[in-house]
Amino acid sequence: MEFLKDHLPTVRRSLLSVPAANRRALEKAPGLDCDAVIYDLEDSVAPDAKAEARSNLVRAFETAGSSRQERIIRINSLASGFGRQDLDLVVTVGPDAVLIPKVESVSDIVEVSEILAASDRADAIAIWAMIETPKGVLNAASIAADAKRPGCFVVGLNDLRKETGVLPQPGRAYLVPWLMQVVLAGRAHGVDVIDSVFNDFRDEPGFDAECAQGRAMGFSGKMLIHPSQIEPANRHFGPDPQSIADAEEIVAAFQKPEAKGLNVISIDGNMVERLHLVEAEKLLAQAKLIAERKNAP
Numbered sequence: 001m002e003f004l005k006d007h008l009p010t011v012r013r014s015l016l017s018v019p020a021a022n023r024r025a026l027e028k029a030p031g032l033d034c035d036a037v038i039y040d041l042e043d044s045v046a047p048d049a050k051a052e053a054r055s056n057l058v059r060a061f062e063t064a065g066s067s068r069q070e071r072i073i074r075i076n077s078l079a080s081g082f083g084r085q086d087l088d089l090v091v092t093v094g095p096d097a098v099l100i101p102k103v104e105s106v107s108d109i110v111e112v113s114e115i116l117a118a119s120d121r122a123d124a125i126a127i128w129a130m131i132e133t134p135k136g137v138l139n140a141a142s143i144a145a146d147a148k149r150p151g152c153f154v155v156g157l158n159d160l161r162k163e164t165g166v167l168p169q170p171g172r173a174y175l176v177p178w179l180m181q182v183v184l185a186g187r188a189h190g191v192d193v194i195d196s197v198f199n200d201f202r203d204e205p206g207f208d209a210e211c212a213q214g215r216a217m218g219f220s221g222k223m224l225i226h227p228s229q230i231e232p233a234n235r236h237f238g239p240d241p242q243s244i245a246d247a248e249e250i251v252a253a254f255q256k257p258e259a260k261g262l263n264v265i266s267i268d269g270n271m272v273e274r275l276h277l278v279e280a281e282k283l284l285a286q287a288k289l290i291a292e293r294k295n296a297p
């Protein structure tokens with residue numbers, strides 16, 4: 001397979017934020033159909049509740065055992081005074097990744113990376129960055145270029161709107177140029193990019209529209225705040241039946257003896273190149289992974 005030669009498929013359609021102070025939500029999270037859980041110690045947890053939130057996470061990781069979900073812990077910034085203890089917790093429980101809020105330059109990543117390097121778990125914990133400030137957007141390319149480990153960007157529009165004065169509007173017209181800049185910066189350096197949360201979790205058509213837009217813009221998935229957003233995010237960011245059928249047709253066409261040695265063929269009046277074969281294989285590998293995950297115990 002052309003695609004699998006250098007890449008393993010990743011599936012990050014739905015990343016649910018779960019406040020670490022909310023025990024009920026922590027209990028529910030492992031049973032939900034999201035691809036990832038972002039355990040939040042930052043903005044959803046009041047300063048007085050930070051210590052209890054950390055203890056809740058120790059318990060949540062102990063009781064959950066191994067997980068089919070990717071598990072990420074969003075820490076407080078080191079500057080806040082809470083971040084150092086959050087990192088001690090990260091090293092204790094060993095999530096798949098630590099998500100640093102309000103990353104503005106490479107040094108924000110390096111600081112955390114150096115602290116993690118002191119533990120023997122460092123290599124197993126990826127470092128992810130929230131891009132949610134004007135400087136974060138402007139420096140996204142250098143942050144992605146210098147990120148030391150395979151990571152992921154998560155865009156945070158609540159903070160970015162607060163810092164810039166851009167108003168929330170359907171279609172996000174004034175934000176799209178900045179969002180595309182972050183997508184481009186991530187893609188240039190192999191860093192995955194996840195779209196921001198959508199606050200009005202009862203507005204189903206609004207959420208649908210924003211997922212469709214995020215998918216079209218090249219995001220891999222969406223950060224979520226409520227379980228009701230998981231199904232639509234999985235639907236929009238996952239391969240749909242038609243694209244699976246198209247991908248199978250492309251793979252089959254390139255396997256025919258007459259396609260041997262050809263870099264470009266025609267299917268139903270469309271030009272199809274080997275780069276489309278790579279895309280098709282990637283999509284089928286993701287579809288397979290999603291199906292396996294669904295059938296996992």
Ligand code: COA
Binds near residue numbers: 026
């Ligand atoms: N993770 C896991 N479970 C969640 C959840 C979440 N983020 N949000 C809600 N639920 C659960 C509730 O516990 C409730 O479960 P139950 O009926 O079995 O008791 C069920 O889903 C329905 O919740 P609902 O009553 O509709 O929502 P709420 O009013 O309790 O909570 C929010 C609304 C927005 C406060 C809550 O969804 C939340 O805290 N979201 C995450 C916020 C966050 O992480 N912010 C930081 C990143 S931007």
Ligand code: MG
Binds near residue numbers: 101132158
């Ligand atoms: Mg934020």
